[in-house]
Each structure stands twice: as C-alpha cells, then as structure tokens.
Amino acid sequence: MKEAIPSALIAEQNEKLARDLHKDYDALGEKLSRTGLDIEQLTARAQAFELAVPSWGAGTGGTRFARFPGVGEPRNIFEKVEDCAVIHQLSGCTPLISPHFPWDQVEDFSELKQYADSYGMGWGSVNSNTFQDQPGQTHSYKYGSLSHTAEAVREQAVAHNLACIEWGRQLDSKALTVWVGDGSNHPGQQHFQRAFERYLDSARTIYSALPDDWEMHIEHKMFEPAFYSTVIQDWGSNILAAMELGDKCKSLVDLGHHAPNVNIEMIVSRLIQFKKLGGFHFNDSKYGDDDLDSGSLHPYQQFLIFNELVDAEYRQQDGFGPDYMLDQSHNVTDPIESLINSAVEVQRSYIKALVVDREALNSYQENNDALMASNTLKAAFNIDVSPILAMARLRGKGAIDPIAVYRASGYRAETGKKRPASGGSSSGIV
Numbered sequence: 464m465k466e467a468i469p470s471a472l473i474a475e476q477n478e479k480l481a482r483d484l485h486k487d488y489d490a491l492g493e494k495l496s497r498t499g500l501d502i503e504q505l506t507a508r509a510q511a512f513e514l515a516v517p518s519w520g521a522g523t524g525g526t527r528f529a530r531f532p533g534v535g536e537p538r539n540i541f542e543k544v545e546d547c548a549v550i551h552q553l554s555g556c557t558p559l560i561s562p563h564f565p566w567d568q569v570e571d572f573s574e575l576k577q578y579a580d581s582y583g584m585g586w587g588s589v590n591s592n593t594f595q596d597q598p599g600q601t602h603s604y605k606y607g608s609l610s611h612t613a614e615a616v617r618e619q620a621v622a623h624n625l626a627c628i629e630w631g632r633q634l635d636s637k638a639l640t641v642w643v644g645d646g647s648n649h650p651g652q653q654h655f656q657r658a659f660e661r662y663l664d665s666a667r668t669i670y671s672a673l674p675d676d677w678e679m680h681i682e683h684k685m686f687e688p689a690f691y692s693t694v695i696q697d698w699g700s701n702i703l704a705a706m707e708l709g710d711k712c713k714s715l716v717d718l719g720h721h722a723p724n725v726n727i728e729m730i731v732s733r734l735i736q737f738k739k740l741g742g743f744h745f746n747d748s749k750y751g752d753d754d755l756d757s758g759s760l761h762p763y764q765q766f767l768i769f770n771e772l773v774d775a776e777y778r779q780q781d782g783f784g785p786d787y788m789l790d791q792s793h794n795v796t797d798p799i800e801s802l803i804n805s806a807v808e809v810q811r812s813y814i815k816a817l818v819v820d821r822e823a824l825n826s827y828q829e830n831n832d833a834l835m836a837s838n839t840l841k842a843a844f845n846i847d848v849s850p851i852l853a854m855a856r857l858r859g860k861g862a863i864d865p866i867a868v869y870r871a872s873g874y875r876a877e878t879g880k881k882r883p884a885s886g887g888s889s890s891g892i893v
C-alpha cells in the first residue's frame with residue numbers, strides 16, 4: 464500500500480503523545496464506566512465510522528467574487544486522490560472520495576480506480592453537474608437542466624447523469640447524487656407545477672438506469688443560483704420527488720441548504736421515519752450555504768442531528784443507512800487541514816451522540832420532564848470525547864494529532880514544488 468505520509472513519521476510523532484493519551488483515555492474510561500458505558504465499545508464505533516471527502520474540497524473553493532488559490536493545489540483527480548489519501552491516513556475515518564463530473568476529468572476509469580486502490584481509497588457517491596455550462600456543450604443550462612422547458616436540454620442533462628452512473632459503476636460507487644440549480648429569479652418566470660413535472664420526468668429516466676444495488680440521492684437547496692424559487696427547494700419537495708421516483712431514491716441533507724434556524728434535526732427524523740434519508744453533506748454556515756468547516760459554528764446542532772441518527776441505530780430502524788460526506792469550500796485555510804478537522808468534528812458528534820443515555824431520555828420524554836430531557840442531551844454533549852477519537856486514530860495507524868503530523872510532514876510545501884500554481888475555477892480544478 465502506498466503511503467501518502469510516511470508511517471514512520473506518524474509513529475514517531477505519536478510516540479511523543481501516547482503516554483498522555485493513555486492517561487487521558489483511562490481517566491475518561493473510568494468516568495464513563497460510572498454511567499455504565501464501556502469506552503472500548505465507543506472506540507470501536509469511532510474506528511468503524513466512515514465519511515466521504517468531496518474531490519472538489521481538496522482545492523481552494525473561492526466565492527463568486529474571487530478565488531485565492533493555495534500552494535500546491537491538486538490539478539487533476541489523481542492529485543486529489545493523493546490529498547484525500549493524506550486526509551484518510553491521518554484522520555483514519557475518510558476512506559471514500561466522492562467525485563464530481565465533469566470537474567473530475569477521467570480518461571481511464573480503471574487506471575483511476577487502481578490508483579485510488581493503491582492508497583487504500585474507495586469511491587463514495589458520484590455527483591453530476593448540470594448547473595454549469597461546460598466548454599463545447601450543445602445546449603445551455605442558463606434556464607435550467609432536468610426541468611428546462613426545452614426537451615433537448617432535458618435530454619442532454621439526463622444523458623450526463625446516465626454517463627455519471629456508468630462512470631461510477633466503473634469506480635464501484637453505489638450512489639448518484641443529483642443537485643440541480645434549476646429554478647427562477649423572478650416571480651412569474653416559471654410555472655412551479657410544470658417545472659416540477661418536467662424535473663420528475665427527467666429524474667424517472669435517470670432512476671430507471673440505476674443498477675440494482677445503487678441509490679439515487681436528491682439534494683435540496685433553497686436558493687442560489689435561483690434566488691426566487693428552486694425546483695427542489697426544501698425537504699418537502701425533496702421527499703415528494705423521492706417518493707414519486709421509488710424506494711432507491713432518497714433525500715440528501717446538505718446542512719447549509721436551509722433557511723437560518725430551521726430545525727434540521729427534525730427534518731432528519733422525518734426522513735428516517737419514512738426511509739428516505741439517503742445521506743448528508745456536512746458543513747457549517749452562519750448565513751446560508753457558506754460551506755464553512757463542519758462543527759466550526761454550530762457543534763450542538765451537529766450533535767443533535769447525530770442524536771437522531773444514533774437513535775435510529777439504537778432502535779434498529781428499518782431501511783436506515785445514510786451516506787456521510789463532507790461538502791465544504793475552503794477559502795482561507797489549507798483544504799487538507801480543514802477536511803481533517805471537519806472529519807474529526809463529525810466523528811466527534813457521532814461519538815457524543817452514542818454517549819446519550821437513551822433510556823433516561825425516553826423516560827423523561829414520556830413523563831414530560833423537559834428540563835431533564837434537555838439536560839440528558841447536554842450531559843453527553845459536554846463530555847470531551849477527544850481521547851476516544853485520538854485512540855481510534857492511534858489504533859488505526861492514524862495520527863494522535865493529525866494537524867501537527869501533517870504540518871511536520873512538509874506535504875504542502877512538497878506539493879507546492881510538484882504542482883506549479885495556476886489560475887482557478889470555483890470547483891477547485893486549477
């Protein structure tokens with residue numbers, strides 16, 4: 464197996480921190496055992512936790528105003544694989560890459576798959592892109608794609624999604640994620656019902672091409688680039704479309720795609736209840752789709768979402784098994800560092816949610832003891848599970864302190880030499 468970061472360096476750096484980690488781990492284990500929790504079981508769950516990294520997240524994102532490229536950004540999907548392998552090696556919890564086509568240009572998929580295999584990396588959901596025009600494209604998506612008024616445009620958008628399925632099949636991916644920017648910018652511009660009908664017609668053709676063991680994930684978003692209405696505006700339109708299309712079509716929740724203060728954890732609960740939760744795009748935001756690092760602003764909200772997810776696991780809810788993925792845009796940080804941090808923050812929410820005393824919570828809920836129910840959640844949230852996460856990484860040959868090892872490795876400076884700087888697009892393709 465190829466090593467993105469020399470394992471000897473990781474071991475050497477871990478050595479310095481291992482003694483203190485063991486002490487902290489034992490102390491936390493002692494504390495948790497007082498409430499009947501076995502730290503070893505939690506560590507095993509942390510080790511089993513898997514998150515996909517977006518291929519486009521490996522480059523500096525930028526906004527619609529500017530992009531300030533970083534040093535040594537990946538210039539192609541192979542270099543993105545290398546960066547994703549660094550993230551996984553150090554964090555131990557991101558073994559999957561989620562590609563975005565045609566941002567990721569691939570000539571030979573078996574070569575790409577072999578390359579990722581050589582780093583021990585697999586492939587998550589495949590993302591289609593019909594929200595931009597590509598050079599040489601016959602029809603423009605200016606007025607929409609899957610829901611466009613013109614049949615020829617819809618056919619072109621459907622054909623691209625079918626191609627994505629085929630490419631994903633070659634990578635052994637198991638899901639297609641569809642987000643469209645379709646919608647309108649002016650009241651009256653679009654007939655809401657007809658646009659939704661056209662979207663559903665196109666989506667049906669895509670759905671019928673899914674391999675048996677695949678799922679189709681539809682992502683809702685309330686605005687941008689359509690600022691008045693979007694065709695898949697919210698989880699309501701999303702679940703309606705998913706129900707209309709069939710069992711293999713599920714909704715994907717991107718945390719940044721809701722109005723501020725929306726109760727996302729309740730949306731998650733509803734989707735779980737109706738077997739329609741396909742997956743997540745984790746990120747954080749202050750205003751809307753800011754694509755900030757996961758857990759950087761609202762760690763409690765992220766914890767409450769995981770509280771619903773762990774509750775579904777605990778109740779062994781039928782049809783439950785969402786895909787977890789990051790979807791962020793890094794403007795001022797090294798994307799590798801942001802993705803490592805974010806992966807750890809998402810994993811942290813998961814482990815904290817596992818600490819919740821579910822029997823006590825249930826009893827407080829049944830007895831309408833609002834204060835104690837809330838305190839039960841807060842008690843779990845307030846526990847610092849860092850030693851569990853660090854121990855999971857240590858046992859998985861990752862880094863106790865991933866950012867410190869990454870910085871000590873000089874990886875970014877090396878890529879700066881190997882990958883000369885160039886201009887850039889917002890997709891992280893330079």
Ligand code: PSV
Nearest residue numbers: 590642682684717744752790
């Ligand atoms: C749209 O805002 C989105 O969240 C979708 O997931 C896209 O595929 C992704 O961002 C691209 O940046």
Ligand code: MN
Nearest residue numbers: 682717744790
């Ligand atoms: Mn997204």
Ligand code: MN
Nearest residue numbers: 717719720752
């Ligand atoms: Mn988004």
